[in-house]
Amino acid sequence: MxxxxxxxxxxxxxxxxxxxxxxxxxxxxxxxxxxxxxxxxxxxxxxxxxxxxxxxxxxxxFTSGVLVSNLGYAHPKFETKFKEYYKQLPRNTYNMISPVQVEASKRLIESFGYSKAQKILWAASGSEGIQKAMWSALHRYPERNIIVATRHGFHGKKGLAADVTGDTSPNPNVRWISFPMGEGYEQDFYEKELNQLWDNHKGKIALLITEPYLGAKGSYHPPKWYHQLLQHWCNEHDIPFIFDEVQSCFGRTGNMYAFQTYGVEPDLVVLGKGMASGEPASAVVGREDLIEALDYGEASDTFSGGSSACCAVCATMDVFEEDKIVEHVKKTQGKLKDILMKLKQEFPFIMDVRGEGFVYGVD
Structure with a gap:
């Protein structure tokens, strides 16, 4: 290039x-x-x-601000609620606590609806959220050094997030597994790959990280059994299963969260982008034993989980609940797919249409 x-x-x-x-x-x-x-x-x-x-x-x-403005730009109800939450709070709450930070944390955890969602870590970008999720797993199992990631994912450009992005890594401890991209491989292909990985690194694997679908690579959406297979393998070998929902959360796939779409309950889920409608915010939600593996203050930084971010998260959740956004996506997602498929039939230069919910890629 x-x-x-x-x-x-x-x-x-x-x-x-x-x-x-x-x-x-x-x-x-x-x-x-x-x-x-x-x-x-x-x-x-x-x-x-x-x-x-x-x-x-x-x-x-058509990018929704690169999957950030899930409610659209300047949504009037969001803007009103954001101001109501904000009031006269300080913009930076690094060395203090505001009620809205507690509310946002509680609401996010409770919105998951399963028992592994116990605690939260805040960050200011997707890359930072991924870094904190991976830190948590690596600190929980310090004797393990092998990191497993699915090929062609995008998790960020910095630190550990960059190490597990793409299909090559400067980190010698990263191991790659295949992600379905329409090749037509059966489930046993991926099972054999996972089993071979375990045979090679038994007891040394600290985590497995994947995206629900390959977003930056071109919107490749796997069959539902794929993530269920990954979770089963992780559970069998006591390996933390990390789901990168930075771009897929808050309604994108037809559910509030993509883990609901794919029928899995990850140990750690990383949220970002659309959760705060444009304010810089991301979060890690998951198992207490993993999140508490980080020592006091070890994951803190100046802008993570500040009052403005948490006000935006609460305002976004309010609009999702009051306007029944997810229900609307479920009702209209078929129309979007039909429109895109008709365009594919009409224009021969469109090679493929891939996606679900309100997230599609067009080749």
Whole structure:
């Protein structure tokens, strides 16, 4: 890949204001801050599913702010409730506690509806949430050093999260297993792979981490038996099963959480993106013995689980409950699939449509 081309500043002939800001952004901000989806839209305002550029173009955002704005941009009920929760709280509550932080923690744990959901760790981004989940498992079993991850997942760009992203790793302790991507392999193929892994590293495996579906890789959604197989194998060998729901939580797959869609009860679940409707927040929910394996203050940092993030989580959950968002997804998900399949039939350049709920990939 020609990285120079990928990160070139885009110029639109009818966007004088946008062109100016894109050029200034490139001038002042390091290329490491750029994303791998460089639309370079210069936004003036957002509402619902729409964005308006500085030069007046109206755009439909089919990414939902990259799976962050599950309620849409500037949802009026969310904005009202967020302000009500926030009131006059300090923005940073690193060395104090506010009632809304307790409420958000309690509500998230209780929303899981199964016994392993016992405690929570807060973070400010998906990568940090993954890091804290993996830390928890590694600290719980310090004699174990092998980390198992499914190939082609995206868990983050930093630290341990980066170590388990893709299909190669600088970490010599990472081992990869296959994730279904439409190859048609039967269940016994994956069973043999897992059993061989156990034979090679018996008693040394600290955790297994996977995504419900491969999001960044192209929206590959496995058969339900796949994650149930992984959980059964983890339970059999006392291996913490970590589910990365940073992008799949809060209604994306047709349920509040993807673990409900796939019929599993992970030991640790990492949440992010849509849980706070745009405020920087992520969380790890799961087994107390894993989360409490981290010593006092070991997972703390300045902005994790602050008052603004927790206000946003509570406001988001309020709207989900009062407006019955998940029920709406269940009722309308079939319509979305039908529309996409009709487009595939109409346009021969569309090779494939993959997805579930309100999350799809189109090749």
């Amino acid at each position: 020609n990285r120079g081309v990928l990160f070139m500043t885009i110029f639109h002939p009818d966007e004088d204001k946008g062109n100016q800001y894109r050029e200034l952004w490139t001038k002042y901000v390091g290329r490491g801050q750029q994303t791998y989806t460089p639309s370079q839209i210069v936004v003036d305002k957002a509402q619902g599913a729409y964005l308006w550029t500085l030069d007046g173009r109206k755009l439909t955002d």
